[in-house]
Amino acid sequence: MIEDKNQQLTKLSDLGEFGLIDHLTKNFKLKQTSTIKGIGDDAAVLGFDNKKIVVTTDLLVEGVHFDLSYMPLKHLGYKAVIVNLSDVYAMNAKATQITISIAVSNRFPLEALEDLYAGIETAASIYNIDVVGGDTTSSNTGLLISVTAIGEVETNNEVYRNGAKPNDLLVVSGDLGAAYMGLQVLEREKEVYKVNPNSQPDLEQYSYIIERQLKPEARKDIIKLLNDLDVKPTSMIDISDGLSSEIIHLCKQSDVGCDLYEEKIPLDPQVITTCEEFNIDSTTVVLNGGEDYELLFTVSQSDFPKIKANPNLSVIGYIKEAKEGMHLVTRADSRIPIQAQGWKNFND
Ligand code: ADP
Numbered sequence: 001m002i003e004d005k006n007q008q009l010t011k012l013s014d015l016g017e018f019g020l021i022d023h024l025t026k027n028f029k030l031k032q033t034s035t036i037k038g039i040g041d042d043a044a045v046l047g048f049d050n051k052k053i054v055v056t057t058d059l060l061v062e063g064v065h066f067d068l069s070y071m072p073l074k075h076l077g078y079k080a081v082i083v084n085l086s087d088v089y090a091m092n093a094k095a096t097q098i099t100i101s102i103a104v105s106n107r108f109p110l111e112a113l114e115d116l117y118a119g120i121e122t123a124a125s126i127y128n129i130d131v132v133g134g135d136t137t138s139s140n141t142g143l144l145i146s147v148t149a150i151g152e153v154e155t156n157n158e159v160y161r162n163g164a165k166p167n168d169l170l171v172v173s174g175d176l177g178a179a180y181m182g183l184q185v186l187e188r189e190k191e192v193y194k195v196n197p198n199s200q201p202d203l204e205q206y207s208y209i210i211e212r213q214l215k216p217e218a219r220k221d222i223i224k225l226l227n228d229l230d231v232k233p234t235s236m237i238d239i240s241d242g243l244s245s246e247i248i249h250l251c252k253q254s255d256v257g258c259d260l261y262e263e264k265i266p267l268d269p270q271v272i273t274t275c276e277e278f279n280i281d282s283t284t285v286v287l288n289g290g291e292d293y294e295l296l297f298t299v300s301q302s303d304f305p306k307i308k309a310n311p312n313l314s315v316i317g318y319i320k321e322a323k324e325g326m327h328l329v330t331r332a333d334s335r336i337p338i339q340a341q342g343w344k345n346f347n348d
């Protein structure tokens with residue numbers, strides 16, 4: 001663990017705040033033409049011509065949003081960027097810049113922050129975004145990371161949560177529930193490790209779901225795909241908190257209802273087998289889990305031919321009038337109201 005190796009490692013106090021910022025940010029290269037001034041002045045300067053700008057922030061707190069006993073810092077840096085980019089893509093926008101703010105205790109040596117920044121840099125390079133600023137301060141307890149992401153979208157191309165119309169199709173990208181089941185496996189292994197630190201877990205059969213938890217991706221590719229297919233969703237949201245609460249957000253903001261078909265929910269085979277092993281209902285996991293970072297959106301029926309053959313997209317239901325409510329249509333053909341919570345009682 002980090003503390004045991006502190007002797008050979010570099011104390012943050014050896015560098016000072018400015019030395020630390022320089023050290024952590026020296027590798028960042030600017031790629032976006034909209035970045036006029038990046039790190040190094042009092043503020044970054046961006047220029048977007050006639051585009052609309054989207055801005056989003058997330059704060060991640062150690063012990064609340066992540067656990068460093070199984071989350072490597074490099075992955076944490078990557079994930080902190082991804083969760084923000086996902087929000088930018090959910091507006092049908094292109095992510096262009098981020099800022100990174102960290103509060104860190106002396107418990108972390110420089111090498112730990114280098115790992116964190118290596119993950120940030122990897123995400124910035126893969127998603128082609130510029131790191132244009134941030135803030136650095138000390139914390140008495142754990143680590144905090146706040147990322148702000150900025151993006152651009154042509155006027156009239158932005159997609160809000162509130163545009164779904166009755167008869168629209170409800171569509172989701174990728175598959176759901178994997179990150180939550182990955183977390184269940186990691187939590188179980190952590191307990192095993194506490195009892196027997198020499199245990200060498202074989203996690204091969206959980207590789208996909210663990211990766212979905214530790215190294216999620218944001219669906220930049222889906223925004224491009226929809227653009228290539230000439231499909232503009234009528235509403236969109238990213239799935240960070242579980243499908244049921246995201247469906248409720250879309251429907252409430254659009255003032256509509258919906259039918260969600262249980263049998264249409266896309267599941268990876270590892271999610272199915274791990275749910276069986278943990279004796280958890282996979283639909284419950286999808287509805288209440290979280291951290292999928294897939295996109296949930298609605299399209300008009302006339303766009304169905306454009307999306308139907310695509311393996312990245314699943315039609316999982318359709319939009320109804322608000323007065324009809326929001327329901328899960330189960331495999332047994334019963335209709336259950338969709339609720340943000342309370343799925344624990346689902347099988348009662
Ligand atoms: P100020 O005192 O004006 O807030 P700082 O010394 O905190 O300035 O920051 C100097 C520069 O370094 C600014 O461009 C700032 O955005 C950037 N910066 C500070 N901390 C970080 C960080 N953790 N990651 C990336 N950039 C940072």
Ligand code: MG
Nearest residue numbers: 134135136137
């Ligand atoms: Mg500052």
